[in-house]
Amino acid sequence: MSKMKGHISNIIQPVFAIFVGLAVGTIAILLAGESVFLTYREMWEGAFGSLYFLSNTLERSIPIILAGLGVAFAFRAGFFNLGAEGQLVMGAVTTAIVTVYLPFQGFLNLVISIGAGMLIAGLLSFFAGWMEQKFQINLLISTLLLNYIAVLFAGYLVSEPFRDTTSSGGVAHSVMVEDASKLPKLLTGMNVHYGFVLAIIITILLAFIIKRTTFGYEVRMLGQNMFFAQYGGINRKKVMFISMLISGMLAGLAGSVEVMGMHYRFIEGALTTPQFAWTGLMAALLANSNPVGTAIIAIFLAALDTGALGVERNTDVPNAISDIIQAVLILFISAKFTMAFIKSKRKRGAK
């Protein structure tokens, strides 16, 4: 019974937050002098209105889901990985370069280039974990700092040694991926590609690992109570290294599939401007690091983004409205975190 109650309150709070977010959005729309009903209808149309827009929304959700899962996994083990952005970009740029230089094309090329991207991104995240373990360098700061280094380094790679010089001017980008090695689209003429299927499979896989395997149990224990977990014989170092590695690899995968399935090259700024990694981080936090919840919220946040693009196309309301709604959502949900935290503290005190 109490479990049931817990589930209901778990749902009520996000729903309340969404309500408040939309209410603030309404105020913004009124300030912009547009019809509220019309604007929200355009937002719905832009996100789900037709098969084409739905496929856009699902495509946009792919990197958000994967980066979010990465953050969620590390967070489950009690480690705050703020470096998803850098890991995503390093994964993307590695994939974009490797795929071009491999002597063969086709499925094997796709697998190897994505694998290489994941590996580099995973190592970047692992490096931050290693620095914390070895030199007590705070993970939050190091992952945050590595973001800038990674983004600038990737920018250097495509603007100097690996720049596509055949097309002149514009933003720096790498050479185009060969047709045979591209990640195929799910439906012809639509944007959504097989990365979405991959994201869903990984979501289920992660949920299974966390819930059902010994390693998942160790991760959860460490995340809930470090001292108790260590007392129980869990090797903090090992669990931390593995979870940081997986976390980085997932963020890297987010960038890699975006390159192989959507842009077909690494374009400077194309992965950082839409804030995929930070949106993924939010999705993970909003879902309390539950993999399935992270995926669902990622799709919702992606829908807000694509919906806002529709709003901007057809009304006078700027697409910044989605940033506002998302920010208000997070503010309210993070207050929820607290309520749960205070409650659990009180309970502990009562015992």
Added chain:
Amino acid sequence: MSSLFDLSLIDSTLRMMAPLLLAGLGGAICARVGIFNVGLDGLMLMGAFIGVAANAFTNNIWLSILIAVVGTLIFSLLFGYMVIHLQANMIVTGIAINFLSIGATTFALRTIFDVQGAYYNNEMVGLPTWRIPVIDDIPLLGNLLSGQSPVVYLGILITIAMYIFLKKSVLGSHFDAVGINPVAAKSQGIKIKKIQYQAVIISGILCALGGVQLSLGQVTMFSENMTGGRGFIALVATMLGQSNPIGVFLSSSLFGFTEAISIRFQGLNIPTNFTLMLPYVITILAMFIFKDRTQLNAMKNSQGSSR
């Protein structure tokens, strides 16, 4: 080489460092009371926007600085309320404040001024440059140190004032007490929440000044997301400076210098991406040497409330 390292480099370093210094001091005062303020970037952006918006309507620089400070202060109270009162996760709240600030300023830019990207008009009044009487007369130094915007001088004055405040005053020691051990501070009758609110308000004011220097100092315009992550560099300056005003001054002048020099490197064959990387690489290296207790304490708080 002489064209690379001439004396006017000091002049541009001072100009580049001022926003970082002000926001960094804001971060430092928050870290002192155990608050890890990731929202510096958002606060700065808000200050930059309100400064320009007020300027467009009043055409008065002093009035627009005042409005920017008050507006950002109110915005910072939202962060304070979430973090201090509702005990929300500091990092999540800080990131949300940044998002909200980008969203709200971009939204307002398009609805109020009906432009995309950037706004400026010729009637806006930028920050004046002040010539300091005595220093101005010194032959070489005068040209460099004099003739900056008042916000630059204010930044230096605030550094000294904050240093004295934290080291010498009773209230300053209370700030430290709250950051080091809130429970002990409370038992001494110190009002923790009040002090934390004061720190957040001060950081709001300082970030507003830093933002105004960005949007009305070097240029007289506002462009979308014009802080470009400077708030995060300021946060790094706070960490590198160990939340000590003098330390923040030194680290932000280092970052100001790397920013100034990277502009010069554009003329050479050294990729600017590498010079832009310098602040972050230096900070990581510095973390091997220094361990910032205050910041770590603030960080511990922020992580504690997330679980």
